[in-house]
Structures are given as structure tokens and as C-alpha cells.
Amino acid sequence: MELLSVETDKFAQAWQQIKKGDIHSYEWLFKKLASKLYSYGYRIVPDRVVVEDAVQDLFVQLWENREQLSDVKLVKPYLYKSIRSRLLRTLNHRYASDESMSFMGIASYEEAVIEHESHHQMNAQLKQCLNKLTPRQREIIHLKFYQQLDYEDIANILNMVYQAAVNLCFRAVTGLRQCLKKHTD
Amino acid sequence: MEKYRYSVEDLLVDASFQRYACGILGEEDVDISEIRQFWEDWCAQHPENQAAAQEAIELIKQLRQAESYAAVVPDIDKSWQQVLKRLQTTRQPQKPLVTIGWRTYLRYAAVVFILLSAIAASSYLYFLVPIEVYTQIGENRTVTLPDHSTVVLSGNSSLQYARYWGSNRPREVWLKGKAYFDVRHAISPDNRFVVHAGKARIEVLGTSFDVTNRNEATKVLLKTGKVKMEVEQMQPSSQATVSTVLMPGEEAELSEKSGIITKKVTDLEHSMNWVQQKFVFDNTPFEEVAKTIEENCGVKVTIRKQDLRTRRITAHLDAKNLDVFLTGVARLFDAKVKRKGDSVVFY
Known part of the structure; x- marks a missing residue:
């Protein structure tokens, strides 16, 4: 902090x-x-x-x-x-x-994916699962794990209270993991 | 210590764990040694959570990779040069362009419409509303009518007439008080000149005359030309009109009560003197003098000294200043005068 x-x-x-x-x-x-x-x-x-x-x-x-x-x-x-x-x-x-x-998914960025062939297999699954999330869930994942903003800033950007931002993030990662599990099973 | 198994999700949403994960992934540019120490200790103390921690870190790693693929990183230096260039071209503070939306446009249109209607309405009223001329006590005013006839309006009087006169319509004026008319010849037979005074209707056949409409009687004194005087009819159908035609030097008087017109020959010169704001009294009883003052000056005259009433006087008086005039009259009668507002007392 x-x-x-x-x-x-x-x-x-x-x-x-x-x-x-x-x-x-x-x-x-x-x-x-x-x-x-x-x-x-x-x-x-x-x-x-x-x-x-x-x-x-x-x-x-x-x-x-x-x-x-x-x-x-x-x-x-x-x-x-x-x-x-x-x-x-x-x-x-x-x-x-x-x-x-x-908030766009990642699926449309074919050229970027091609440049990183080695991760292709795993990324394909993650990509699909990310695209199944709601736009807001995708947005918080981007802001949280890529932009590395803290919850306070995210809440500010998305016009919500702190706890709502945490909850949104929780729903996003839960949805993501459930989706990934289905793929591996 | 109670053992609690953390889920991968629990760790994923934890802000501190997120920073730890990003730190060990080597992408955090701030110093996280403290946080790192905390989570490594935590993993050592809670081996049951190690698997979850590993999974969470792996997911964060993959998420970051996936996001990086989608990320577009332009050449920031080039972009910065573009910003500088744009700042130079817009160095002068730009005024925002005023864009007028249709709502604003409608608003302006409404204002213009209201203004135009106001102008139209006021000019309409301007042509319609008659002109009214008033005179103060002791003031004579010369009025030029639309047909260039002239009227000398005596003090405490009013004259009303339309702003524009057509050449095929009667020229009409409404008089209260006293006035001297010098009327131009009619252009057409319908273009006659009519004075409405009280109940009297004076139709002009010739040129100059004098009308007095005071104390419930209307007097007309003709100087030149020919004038017809008649009683104004309330209902056009009733009885034959009472009327008389005046010749120069003749005076007609219509009593409002009886509706009868009486005619006499008068001394023109004396009677017309008021036009020059002069009062001429020729062997006149004081009672009549008082009446003249009341008529012309708009005051109430009371005579306290009884013997004054019947005494007669011959004099020429200037009426420009009422007080001077009153003292002048009082001196002639060897009396005293007091004035308080509209009331004048001789004693």
C-alpha cells in the first residue's frame, strides 16, 4: 500500500x-x-x-x-x-x-497470437474463456492483471465502490477458472 | 493456528498477492521485496496452500501474456513528437467553435419572431391610437393637425384626433375645453371637418372659429367662413336634428341640459383675445370674470366679499402667470386674493 x-x-x-x-x-x-x-x-x-x-x-x-x-x-x-x-x-x-x-475480447488479435507460437495452445483456451466473460469482467481483468491498477483506482475508473470492484474481480476469476476446468476435463 | 485452505480465487483477488505474483514474474517496476518476503513466509508456514498459490501465479502469468498479445504498444517517442507538433500548431489558445444546434437555432428564431411581432403590434397600435394633446392651466398650445389645419388650444383643455386622415373621410376632432380652429379647405365633399364638443357636433363649411365646451355648455364663435352647429344624436332615428348655421361674428351656445341652441352677435376682437393669452374684460361683472378664470385656469373661484359680485370692470390682462393675473384682478377690484392649490378665494 x-x-x-x-x-x-x-x-x-x-x-x-x-x-x-x-x-x-x-x-x-x-x-x-x-x-x-x-x-x-x-x-x-x-x-x-x-x-x-x-x-x-x-x-x-x-x-x-x-x-x-x-x-x-x-x-x-x-x-x-x-x-x-x-x-x-x-x-x-x-x-x-x-x-x-x-470491452473487446482477445480473439480478434490473430496477428499478435501468431507472433507467440509457443504459447499458442494454452492461449487458445484462455482466449476462449476470456471471451466468454462479460465485457466488464474482461475489463477488470485487463485493468487488474495487465495494467496492475489497484482496486481503488479501478473502482474510480468504472464508477463503482471499492467492494464492488473486488466482487467483480472475484466473479471474473471464478468464471475464468470454471471455464478452464471444463476445457481440461 | 487454525488451518484454512485458500482457494485459487481467494489469492487471485488479493491485491497484495497480485503484486507479489507480478513481482516474481519480473514485470513490476517498484520494489516488492517486503511483499515477496511475506508471501514466501506464508507459503512455508502453510504448505497446504502452496498448490493454490502456484496455480494462481500461473494463471496470472498466462493472463498477462494473453493481455500482452492484445496490447498495442505504439512508438511512444514518435507519439510524443506528434503531441509536441500539435501543441505548436495550436499554441494560441483556441476558442471553441460555436456550433449552433437546431434547438439553439429554434430559440433564436423564437426571439426574432417575438421581436418582429412586437414591432408589428406597436406600429399597428401607433397608427391606431389617437393623438391626445393636453394643456396645463394658463398654457396655450398651437397644434397642427394632419391636414395642416391649426388649432390654438386654450389652457386646461384637451384635443383628440386620429394620427392619419384619409382624403375621402371626414376630419374629426374631439374637444374638451376651449380652442380656436383655423381649418383648411376640404379636398373632397366627404372630407368635411367636424368638431365634437360635448353634445355638440360642429361641422365646418368654411375656415376659422372658436369653440368653448365648458360648464355643460358648448359655445361656437365664428370669425370667418361658415360653420354648422348641431346637437349630437344618441340615436340616429330620433327627431329632426336641432341645428344652426353661423355667420362671421355670430356666437351660438348649446346648453347640454335643455339641448337648445341660442345665437347672438358678439364682439369678435375681445372674445378672440385669449388666443394671444390675453383676457379682455369690457364692463364685465365680476361674477363673469370669476367664471372666465375658472374656465381658463382650472381653479375654483369663491367670492367672499358680497359687493364684488355685481361690480363691473374693463381691463386687458395677461394670463401667462396665474398668480400675477389673480393679484392683478384683485387689485383692480380693490380686494384681496388667496390661492391654495385649485381653490382661489377673493375677499
């Missing part, structure tokens, strides 16, 4: 520096988070151009409005949340899609 709060503090400090016009803090924040935001965003809208545009938009506007920025304490979830709502907006514009339908 202590280690995480150090990281949170670092982000909050960078935020304050950005508000004062420090371009180096801005660059640090971008390089620290951009790739993570890309990865997260790509699962919401599987379109490289749209996601890169959205992330860059977010950061460009951050710098342009730096003087009017509010004091954000939890910078990381704030940025995840921003990119999430931006991409959901573009989704709604394009497909009039339901928010819960928005």
Missing part, C-alpha cells in the same frame, strides 16, 4: 508541476502513461488511429488548459477515465453502441 501511495504522489506532483507550466513533468507523465492508455483504449475501440488520436487529444488539451486544471489527486484513474469516456463517446457516435458492449 505504501509503495502505491508513493507512485500516486509522484503523479500528483507532476500534475501540480504541469499546472505551473513545467513541460518536463508533462513529458514524463505522457511517456509514463501513454502506452498504457493506448493498450486500454485499444480494447475499447479496436482502431489504432482513433485510439492514438484520442490519447494525443487528451494530452494536448491537458497542456492547453493547464492553467484551468482542477487539483486532481488520483491522476492515473482520472486519465484512464477520461480516455474511456472519450472512446465510448466516439463509439456511441459511430455505432450507437451500449456501454457494456464496449
Whole structure:
């Protein structure tokens, strides 16, 4: 817990520096988070151009409005949340899609799978089982095990209370293991 | 210590265990030595949970791999250069483009519509509502009518007429009080000039005359031309109209009570002097002087000194200032005057 709060503090400090016009803090924040935001965003809208545009938009506007920025304490979830709502907006514009339908499975990333032939067999099962989860369950698995965000941040991003985030994660891993067991039997 | 078998799921959702697993998978960039120590001790103390721990770590490993395949990691340096480029092109703070939605558009349209209707309604009213001219006590005002006829409106009087007069319709004015008319010739037979004063209807056949409509009587004094005076009929069907035609120098008086018109010849020059705001009294009894003052100045005159009533006076008085005028009259009669608002007392 202590280690995480150090990281949170670092982000909050960078935020304050950005508000004062420090371009180096801005660059640090971008390089620290951009790739993570890309990865997260790509699962919401599987379109490289749209996601890169959205992330860059977010950061460009951050710098342009730096003087009017509010004091954000939890910078990381704030940025995840921003990119999430931006991409959901573009989704709604394009497909009039339901928010819960928005978190993509892994099955569609054939090219990525081909590059990692050695894991092919196991991944195929895991892939199938991941795709059987609900979009929200997939999303929390991504945020938890790939992005390594803590429950507090996830709850913040997904607009839920802490315990609901833990419960969602529990349901996701339970569903995943049940599915995997069926495959091995 | 009580033994409790942890499930793989229990461990998977534990935040500390998650960090431990990620740490030993070599992908955590923060120092986790403390957490690692804790979980290794825990595994040593609870061998019954070791299998579950192994399974949980393996699943996390595979999940992370699967997620990594799906992850798109662009060239961050290139991306950063793109952000910098965009910041340079938009260095000047951009004003958000104002996009007008149809709702906003409707709102503006509604405002414009209301404004236009207001303008239409007010101009309609402007053409319809008659002009009314009032004069203060002791004030004469010259009014030019739409046909360029002139009216000298005496003090404490009012005149009403339409803003626009058609050339084929009667020119009508409504008078309360006293006025001198100098009327232009009619353009067409229907274009006659009519003065409504009390119950009297004065139809102008010629040019200049004087109308007084006070104390329940209407007087017309003709200077030049020809004027017809008749009693205004409430019902058009009733009786033959009472009417008289005046010649220059003649004065007709209609009593509102009796509805009878009486005619006499008067001294034109004296009677017309008020047009220049002068009062001319020629051997006039004081009672009549008082009446003239009441009529022209809108005050109530009371005579306390009894012998004043019958005394006569000959004088020319300027009526521009009522107080000066009153003291002047009082001095002539060797009396005193007191004025309090609308009430004047001679004593």
C-alpha cells in the first residue's frame, strides 16, 4: 500500500508541476502513461488511429488548459477515465453502441497470437474463456492483471465502490477458472 | 493456528498477492521485496496452500501474456513528437467553435419572431391610437393637425384626433375645453371637418372659429367662413336634428341640459383675445370674470366679499402667470386674493 501511495504522489506532483507550466513533468507523465492508455483504449475501440488520436487529444488539451486544471489527486484513474469516456463517446457516435458492449475480447488479435507460437495452445483456451466473460469482467481483468491498477483506482475508473470492484474481480476469476476446468476435463 | 485452505480465487483477488505474483514474474517496476518476503513466509508456514498459490501465479502469468498479445504498444517517442507538433500548431489558445444546434437555432428564431411581432403590434397600435394633446392651466398650445389645419388650444383643455386622415373621410376632432380652429379647405365633399364638443357636433363649411365646451355648455364663435352647429344624436332615428348655421361674428351656445341652441352677435376682437393669452374684460361683472378664470385656469373661484359680485370692470390682462393675473384682478377690484392649490378665494 505504501509503495502505491508513493507512485500516486509522484503523479500528483507532476500534475501540480504541469499546472505551473513545467513541460518536463508533462513529458514524463505522457511517456509514463501513454502506452498504457493506448493498450486500454485499444480494447475499447479496436482502431489504432482513433485510439492514438484520442490519447494525443487528451494530452494536448491537458497542456492547453493547464492553467484551468482542477487539483486532481488520483491522476492515473482520472486519465484512464477520461480516455474511456472519450472512446465510448466516439463509439456511441459511430455505432450507437451500449456501454457494456464496449470491452473487446482477445480473439480478434490473430496477428499478435501468431507472433507467440509457443504459447499458442494454452492461449487458445484462455482466449476462449476470456471471451466468454462479460465485457466488464474482461475489463477488470485487463485493468487488474495487465495494467496492475489497484482496486481503488479501478473502482474510480468504472464508477463503482471499492467492494464492488473486488466482487467483480472475484466473479471474473471464478468464471475464468470454471471455464478452464471444463476445457481440461 | 487454525488451518484454512485458500482457494485459487481467494489469492487471485488479493491485491497484495497480485503484486507479489507480478513481482516474481519480473514485470513490476517498484520494489516488492517486503511483499515477496511475506508471501514466501506464508507459503512455508502453510504448505497446504502452496498448490493454490502456484496455480494462481500461473494463471496470472498466462493472463498477462494473453493481455500482452492484445496490447498495442505504439512508438511512444514518435507519439510524443506528434503531441509536441500539435501543441505548436495550436499554441494560441483556441476558442471553441460555436456550433449552433437546431434547438439553439429554434430559440433564436423564437426571439426574432417575438421581436418582429412586437414591432408589428406597436406600429399597428401607433397608427391606431389617437393623438391626445393636453394643456396645463394658463398654457396655450398651437397644434397642427394632419391636414395642416391649426388649432390654438386654450389652457386646461384637451384635443383628440386620429394620427392619419384619409382624403375621402371626414376630419374629426374631439374637444374638451376651449380652442380656436383655423381649418383648411376640404379636398373632397366627404372630407368635411367636424368638431365634437360635448353634445355638440360642429361641422365646418368654411375656415376659422372658436369653440368653448365648458360648464355643460358648448359655445361656437365664428370669425370667418361658415360653420354648422348641431346637437349630437344618441340615436340616429330620433327627431329632426336641432341645428344652426353661423355667420362671421355670430356666437351660438348649446346648453347640454335643455339641448337648445341660442345665437347672438358678439364682439369678435375681445372674445378672440385669449388666443394671444390675453383676457379682455369690457364692463364685465365680476361674477363673469370669476367664471372666465375658472374656465381658463382650472381653479375654483369663491367670492367672499358680497359687493364684488355685481361690480363691473374693463381691463386687458395677461394670463401667462396665474398668480400675477389673480393679484392683478384683485387689485383692480380693490380686494384681496388667496390661492391654495385649485381653490382661489377673493375677499
